[in-house]
Amino acid sequence: MPATIRDVARASGVHISTVSRTFSAPHLVNPETRSRVMACAETLGYRPNRAARALITGRTHNIGLIVADIANPFFPPLIKAAESQARHRDYHIFVADTNEDAGAEEELVHALAKQVDGVLLCSPRMSNSLIEQLSREVPLVVINRQVTGLPAVVMDVGQGARLAVEHLTALGHRDLALLGGPRGSWTSREIRRAATAAARSAEATLTVLGPNPPTEGGGTAMAEQVRRAGVTAVLAYNDLMAIGLIEGLDSLGVRVPQDVSVVGIDDIALSRLTRPKLTTVATPTAAAGRTAVDMLLQYDPDHPAASRTGRGGGRTTAGDDRRTTAQVMLQTELVIRDSTGPGPAAGSGRTGTATTETGPGPHHGAAPEPQVADPPEAVAS
């Protein structure tokens, strides 16, 4: 029922190869013929079958995007941005959810491999060695993780954690806690490393609690332990946990920020809407999605900005595996709202290094967005 290339060829009285070229290499066909073919294609409603094309070109114009949990509010903005960027470049995007399960991740990469030109692996829970191995099957870009030899885009959560700790110590807090994230999370380790260091420089103590599930429930469940730890400020692995913690503390009669200050990470939309509004480290999730797609498609021979001279010069030769191995790091920033306040050692007030939010204005547009071609911070490995 749907029109094929043969139908168009018949209708316009040319060979199918001419029709093919009309679409994939217009300069090779006489303008007159070309317009006739295009007219026929138009009236027949012809669209080339991408699967068939992929069979011979080896390029599917599809991308896989694997995330831990679609419903976790951290991911939708990233998915949206990635999808949008992909579509601008005429790519479609498979989205898959692993439910935080490393096994599912592996299986999904295998299942998707033949159907996509590359896979975006978001906050993977797999081991690095498995990721490396999978990357030999299909091009991979890792988000929120650094894997030696693989292109990656990560948020500088280390910097964010440091800013958060500095903010808290400047407010006069001396006894801090860190609510860790899920086991196997690169981000969680990174936060811990940076927060510990920052606390040490500020001569404050830092109690690490975790690992925990990265959900609201994970935060709520820790309220009791936080109270028992006798700390006056808490940095949580993400906003969801921070919000859950505030809920939990509230039901224990502990007030935020009067009794305990809480800082989240991610700046999900939700954090602007809770009471108190959450002080948090904003991570440029949308930018990460866009950047990751750009990195994956960097050498797309169909794309004008491709590395090739322009006209696709034949099939990629074997050994041409010089895909970028750049690792892009995106800046984070501290957004101070209402969940943090002065600590017992009466601090001077607010730190000067961070953004203090004045209105509901979209500080989103200010997120740094590097060009992949010349990453602002390429980390050695």
Next chain:
Amino acid sequence: MPATIRDVARASGVHISTVSRTFSAPHLVNPETRSRVMACAETLGYRPNRAARALITGRTHNIGLIVADIANPFFPPLIKAAESQARHRDYHIFVADTNEDAGAEEELVHALAKQVDGVLLCSPRMSNSLIEQLSREVPLVVINRQVTGLPAVVMDVGQGARLAVEHLTALGHRDLALLGGPRGSWTSREIRRAATAAARSAEATLTVLGPNPPTEGGGTAMAEQVRRAGVTAVLAYNDLMAIGLIEGLDSLGVRVPQDVSVVGIDDIALSRLTRPKLTTVATPTAAAGRTAVDMLLQYDPDHPAASRTGRGGGRTTAGDDRRTTAQVMLQTELVIRDSTGPGPAAGSGRTGTATTETGPGPHHGAAPEPQVADPPEAVAS
């Protein structure tokens, strides 16, 4: 580099057709041969190329899912559920975002058509006639809309709106407002119709304000008008708008629920986390996603539960277009939290028809989930 069926055939010393049958019709091949082939396939890491298979079978084992806005918290649970259900049946899912743009919807259906076995159209903004036309190009299941002759799954927002209005009037409110949703939304019309009728029966007035963008900002922007309208209770098109409205009212010095009661629709995760916690109409979004996938795959010949006798009996003959046209309606329920309170005409208290939430328990599991095979409420058209 990746192993093809030919590699496996060579390695196991049989013809490629035998390898093919080993996977797609195992009963036709000698058990001994079969296990040898499977062993070879295993060691070579062979996975059949789905695109190639699709070329000849006509079945891609892919589904398209088109939503208005991935980042709108209403959608992620639906996407997640649909993806999960699809994967259980060995389908992959393309997700696309239209940014609330009808033109993008049409283009996406066209672009996806050849690559999928069907498309789930979520809260479409297109005209009904265009949708019908597109459904001749690729099987469609519509979510949150009723289109004559097309399979659909809708939430019974009419019932929800009625429950909400009854709840408010029972509390003693006599002057209500409705914050309408986006133009072209079936749901918005449905809510308006039911709310108007319910208000009339309760001898209350209902002012309709809108249409509005279905976002937090859309709600905030209407705060002034709501105050000016002199109403004591508001039903919003969705939770996001309700929350925005509460914010807006708050900054005008209007307290919720003391001065004005607010009810949302959807029961997104967020609505449990704001202060005051939002009274809202819970819609079974996850169930909708699962059900829609089931409807689309209902006659999947590969699936054990398919309508065919079992073994796929050859190609579908032309004219076998008896895809279900059932329209499934999912029940909604009112969840009473803290954003609604007594009105000026001192009411009796709480209505008896709804769920009053006692704890943070997951009332989610209670969502009704009909079997497609025998829909509980099939609407005539």
Next chain:
DNA sequence: GACACCCGAGCAACCGTTTGCATTAATTGC
């Protein structure tokens, strides 16, 4: 006027699978 050249179009092989049909060997019935 012969030659080299290029433009435009056709030919046919190929991508990785599926599947109707033909072929062979083994089994059954009588």
Next chain:
DNA sequence: GCAATTAATGCAAACGGTTGCTCGGGTGTC
């Protein structure tokens, strides 16, 4: 012991495109 059936496999034609190659004919050059 022979025809008829059945089981297991091979053969080759699709599916819808792409692309290196061939080929005819018009043009430009000397």
